[in-house]
Amino acid sequence: MKKLINNPEHVVQEALEGMALAHPQLLRVNTLPNFIVRTDAPIKGKVALVSGGGSGHEPMHGGFVGKGMLDAACPGAVFTSPTPDQMLEAAKAVDGGAGVLFIVKNYTGDIMNFEMAADLAGMEGIQVRSVIIDDDVAVENSLYTAGRRGVGSTVLAEKVCGAAAEAKRSLPEVAAICQKVKDWGRSMGMALTSCTVPHAGKPTFELPEDEMEIGVGIHGEPGRRRMPLKPADDIVDTLMEAVIKDLPYQNGDEVLLFVNGMGGTPLIELYIAYRKAHQLAEKHGLTVARNLVGPYITSLEMAGLSITLLKLDEELKQLWDAPVYTPALHW
Amino acid sequence: MAISRDDTLNWIKACAVVIAENRDTLVELDSAIGDADHGANMHRGFQAVLGKLPELAEQDIGTILKSAGMTLVSTVGGASGPLYGTLFLQAGMPLMGKMEMNLDDWVAALEAAVKGVMQRGKAQAGEKTMLDALLPALDSLKQSQAAGEPLATALVLSAQAAEKGMQATIPMIARKGRASYLGERSAGHQDPGATSSYLLIKTAAATWAAG
Numbered sequence: 352m353k354k355l356i357n358n359p360e361h362v363v364q365e366a367l368e369g370m371a372l373a374h375p376q377l378l379r380v381n382t383l384p385n386f387i388v389r390t391d392a393p394i395k396g397k398v399a400l401v402s403g404g405g406s407g408h409e410p411m412h413g414g415f416v417g418k419g420m421l422d423a424a425c426p427g428a429v430f431t432s433p434t435p436d437q438m439l440e441a442a443k444a445v446d447g448g449a450g451v452l453f454i455v456k457n458y459t460g461d462i463m464n465f466e467m468a469a470d471l472a473g474m475e476g477i478q479v480r481s482v483i484i485d486d487d488v489a490v491e492n493s494l495y496t497a498g499r500r501g502v503g504s505t506v507l508a509e510k511v512c513g514a515a516a517e518a519k520r521s522l523p524e525v526a527a528i529c530q531k532v533k534d535w536g537r538s539m540g541m542a543l544t545s546c547t548v549p550h551a552g553k554p555t556f557e558l559p560e561d562e563m564e565i566g567v568g569i570h571g572e573p574g575r576r577r578m579p580l581k582p583a584d585d586i587v588d589t590l591m592e593a594v595i596k597d598l599p600y601q602n603g604d605e606v607l608l609f610v611n612g613m614g615g616t617p618l619i620e621l622y623i624a625y626r627k628a629h630q631l632a633e634k635h636g637l638t639v640a641r642n643l644v645g646p647y648i649t650s651l652e653m654a655g656l657s658i659t660l661l662k663l664d665e666e667l668k669q670l671w672d673a674p675v676y677t678p679a680l681h682w
Numbered sequence: 683m684a685i686s687r688d689d690t691l692n693w694i695k696a697c698a699v700v701i702a703e704n705r706d707t708l709v710e711l712d713s714a715i716g717d718a719d720h721g722a723n724m725h726r727g728f729q730a731v732l733g734k735l736p737e738l739a740e741q742d743i744g745t746i747l748k749s750a751g752m753t754l755v756s757t758v759g760g761a762s763g764p765l766y767g768t769l770f771l772q773a774g775m776p777l778m779g780k781m782e783m784n785l786d787d788w789v790a791a792l793e794a795a796v797k798g799v800m801q802r803g804k805a806q807a808g809e810k811t812m813l814d815a816l817l818p819a820l821d822s823l824k825q826s827q828a829a830g831e832p833l834a835t836a837l838v839l840s841a842q843a844a845e846k847g848m849q850a851t852i853p854m855i856a857r858k859g860r861a862s863y864l865g866e867r868s869a870g871h872q873d874p875g876a877t878s879s880y881l882l883i884k885t886a887a888a889t890w891a892a893g
Binding site for chain 2: 384405427428429430431432433434435436458459460463464466467490497500548550551555556568570571572573
């Protein structure tokens, strides 16, 4: 395995140092405990958005810290949830008196650590609300599992909630918008290759040259089923069908179509997939009113993609279009 | 025979060694049904606890376990951080102020610990988790307590029960944690959390039953 690193133990810290040097006008990096925070935080009277999760999904979440998106992001070790002390200190650093919204992806570790952090922040007098994103339709049997994983919708939730917070909407209002994204967003991913966690040193799973994993998560965890490799259009067809029928999206709905790279797939291939996904959406009578294409929630160097559909209304469209200025998203 | 404060410190030190020795095994088990980080995270956490021990050397058993728990919470991450942190935090509660413990104390500590883990993880027996090693260990201790077994025997039996419980996770279908996403594909693999829990219980027996 080849990796462009110095030492597996220093991966997260050295990447954070790089981010701090690259984006001094947008963010600052706190250490002990680790969190990335907007340079202008806390902003008086503005709801503060805090997210976080394991590292290895860059640019999520640190790359979304800045004006119009997150106030702080807490990076854990690679593929490992951050710890409650990180979220607590981040919440303290960004609370401008209007409360803090935790945007949490539905993974057992993330939930438990954010829960402990919310308890601790509450004890310090900070008002905290949490919304748990669980949009991965690949996880079918939610009665007997930890439930659906949080994937692509997380990025969209952070963008629109960030815009709502910037517009000085209240904590219950921002939380309600986050809940709307959770309710209206659906995703599914696939992998062509595994990924290698730096400290593990070898691929998390073996995937033969002529096979692919459908319904894969963002941590190299195996997916719904393994099948022979197919052309891009067929793969997109499989993912789109699962996503569209899950909500279900109705003829005439406006949607945001998000084609996300897993880290090792070039943009040229993502556009091939976007082309087909866009055509299929229109074939189903959906209007693709907004879109996002690129690697935004990745799984280290995994080759593959995920597709997210978010149903839109006027409010979500306005919030999506509002200015954002972060390392990874800006307009 | 009783377990002294120093025995407790020695147990924690021995746990750090055992976790270090089994780091790669735990990573491997976690690669099969999880995300390949359990060994590395537990190792990081126990090394941090090890670093904390010198300043705890004069404290009571409850305080030592509580501090170990707080350290695990802030250094392990993942689900294991809150779970193992809670295990040690809650184990420390009934032992606050105590400089030594007998079988009754250890049963009370482990019972509080297991209850805490069940609440934090919202899990039950048979869901392919650390509880599948911990619950049999606790049950065995209670049986030994009722039968009036000596402490050393009780510890050895509880380690055997934990080992059996750990092995029993192999055919189970995971219902909690990241392995649950695999559904039936999680069967046939030993649970990494049950394995690390067994290692801690086994190390308690190895450290205390010999002494």
